[in-house]
Amino acid sequence: MKFIKNHLMFILPLMAILLGIEFYLVFERTTNTYEKSLKEGYSMLVVTKKPMELSAFQTLNDHISSAEQIQRESIVSEVAKGVSESGSEEILAALPYFYNLGLDSYLHTSGLEKIKKDLEAESNIKKVETFGSSYQSSYRLFSFVKFVLKVFIAFMAVVSLFLIMKQMEIWKYAHKERMQVMEIFGAPLMLRAGVLFKVAFLDALFSTLLVSGIFLYTKLYWASESGIEIMTQNQEALFKFGDMGILLGAAILIVIIAVYTVVFSSKGVEE
Amino acid sequence: MSNVIHASHLTLTYGKRGKEIIKDANFSIKKGEFVFITGPSGSGKSTLLKALYGKLKPSEGNLVVGGLDLSTIRQTKLQELRTHMGIIFQDYKLVNEWTVKKNVVLPLMIAGYPTEIQETQAHRLLKHVKLPEHADRYPLELSGGEQQRVGVARALAKNPVVILADEPTGNLDDYSSNVIWDLMENACQQLDTTILVVTHKIPTIFSLPYRHFIIESKGVYEVH
Numbered sequence: 405m406k407f408i409k410n411h412l413m414f415i416l417p418l419m420a421i422l423l424g425i426e427f428y429l430v431f432e433r434t435t436n437t438y439e440k441s442l443k444e445g446y447s448m449l450v451v452t453k454k455p456m457e458l459s460a461f462q463t464l465n466d467h468i469s470s471a472e473q474i475q476r477e478s479i480v481s482e483v484a485k486g487v488s489e490s491g492s493e494e495i496l497a498a499l500p501y502f503y504n505l506g507l508d509s510y511l512h513t514s515g516l517e518k519i520k521k522d523l524e525a526e527s528n529i530k531k532v533e534t535f536g537s538s539y540q541s542s543y544r545l546f547s548f549v550k551f552v553l554k555v556f557i558a559f560m561a562v563v564s565l566f567l568i569m570k571q572m573e574i575w576k577y578a579h580k581e582r583m584q585v586m587e588i589f590g591a592p593l594m595l596r597a598g599v600l601f602k603v604a605f606l607d608a609l610f611s612t613l614l615v616s617g618i619f620l621y622t623k624l625y626w627a628s629e630s631g632i633e634i635m636t637q638n639q640e641a642l643f644k645f646g647d648m649g650i651l652l653g654a655a656i657l658i659v660i661i662a663v664y665t666v667v668f669s670s671k672g673v674e675e
Numbered sequence: 676m677s678n679v680i681h682a683s684h685l686t687l688t689y690g691k692r693g694k695e696i697i698k699d700a701n702f703s704i705k706k707g708e709f710v711f712i713t714g715p716s717g718s719g720k721s722t723l724l725k726a727l728y729g730k731l732k733p734s735e736g737n738l739v740v741g742g743l744d745l746s747t748i749r750q751t752k753l754q755e756l757r758t759h760m761g762i763i764f765q766d767y768k769l770v771n772e773w774t775v776k777k778n779v780v781l782p783l784m785i786a787g788y789p790t791e792i793q794e795t796q797a798h799r800l801l802k803h804v805k806l807p808e809h810a811d812r813y814p815l816e817l818s819g820g821e822q823q824r825v826g827v828a829r830a831l832a833k834n835p836v837v838i839l840a841d842e843p844t845g846n847l848d849d850y851s852s853n854v855i856w857d858l859m860e861n862a863c864q865q866l867d868t869t870i871l872v873v874t875h876k877i878p879t880i881f882s883l884p885y886r887h888f889i890i891e892s893k894g895v896y897e898v899h
Contacts, residue, residue, distance in 0.1 A: 582770045585769070589758065590782075
């Protein structure tokens with residue numbers, strides 16, 4: 405019972421940290437797609453007096469990645485229904501040129517304002533519409549969710565680290581006597597801490613397998629059966645086998661730090 | 676005969692304030708000698724013993740054990756030196772979660788001896804200290820005298836060059852104390868091991884020729 409309790413006291417906080425890391429990885433993957441779609445879906449409308457090429461827009465601001473001209477004929481055909489052909493031609497001649505501009509990255513309002521200013525400085529450009537407010541509200545919500553999740557993961561990691569350190573104190577007292585005696589008789593560090601490393605590495609492996617199992621189950625079974633759109637859409641991003649390596653690496657790093665803490669804190673104690 | 680231990684102008688300090696315990700001590704101990712170090716409580720007997728197994732570094736002078744200067748020794752060399760030492764403590768310092776047999780073969784385990792040799796040696800040593808039937812028991816199931824015999828067996832396990840003993844009979848009754856002194860006399864006579872014992876009183880039953888040092892007023896003096 406004591407043995408199981410000792411292991412669980414290490415495995416559970418370690419699992420909490422690994423869950424945090426995996427959540428972070430999954431969130432980064434899914435939000436990357438979302439961020440990309442926001443970026444790709446966004447464009448600003450520019451009205452010019454004369455036709456302009458993409459390179460001309462890019463000389464004004466290098467964040468502009470694409471320029472798609474809106475067909476003036478289709479606008480005329482919409483607004484000039486019932487008007488004679490010559491009338492339509494006059495409207496077409498008087499109509500300015502419309503462009504949808506795409507950006508190379510996801511920008512804040514200040515970034516958008518800067519682009520607007522740069523474009524408006526060009527005399528050929530009559531009007532720039534950034535659609536900043538709707539874009540910004542999506543961006544803010546997205547940033548807020550991302551921030552909250554990161555804070556939660558960081559908080560969970562800190563609390564778990566404290567729990568691991570508490571457990572290390574218990575391990576320190578449980579193994580101190582043996583490690584001191586072994587040190588007196590000349591045992592090198594790896595031999596003194598051998599048992600601790602063995603136990604901790606097993607716990608690390610067990611925690612990694614459990615966390616990977618949870619996410620793999622979520623990906624393979626729960627996501628498709630849940631009916632939650634965001635889950636089904638991002639099913640592939642929920643777990644990748646490469647994550648297992650990252651989780652195991654993180655767990656081993658924590659284990660090494662934890663064991664060395666125990667070994668070195670038992671060293672200075674009076675014999 | 677060569678010196679196993681040699682101290683020259685040795686000064687030992689202790690604690691954060693660097694309180695001087697031993698000052699300008701000079702002495703040498705040869706191979707196969709049995710040495711008692713006595714002195715009043717707090718005179719620095721145990722501090723000197725700690726310095727001899729490298730737990731405490733000399734603050735001045737030199738302390739050479741087995742040809743290695745402990746004032747400048749590296750950690751790996753110190754570990755190696757300790758594998759050639761047997762150390763006996765007043766409070767036994769046995770690992771309570773290990774069996775008696777495992778405690779006895781600890782020095783062999785550290786030196787990487789095969790399990791079969793460890794088994795044979797454990798049997799021989801426990802027979803030598805008259806505890807063969809206790810091999811699979813745990814230290815806390817034994818009496819103080821028996822635990823100290825396990826401590827002696829562990830100290831002898833690897834035929835050490837030197838055995839350092841800190842008040843080895845301090846917690847024992849007369850009968851158990853006599854058994855321990857017998858075992859140490861045997862080790863010195865039969866194995867030619869240098870034995871250095873820190874104690875507050877030299878046992879009256881002791882029959883071997885020995886040297887006696889006393890620690891007084893921070894100095895280490897030989898009593899003739």
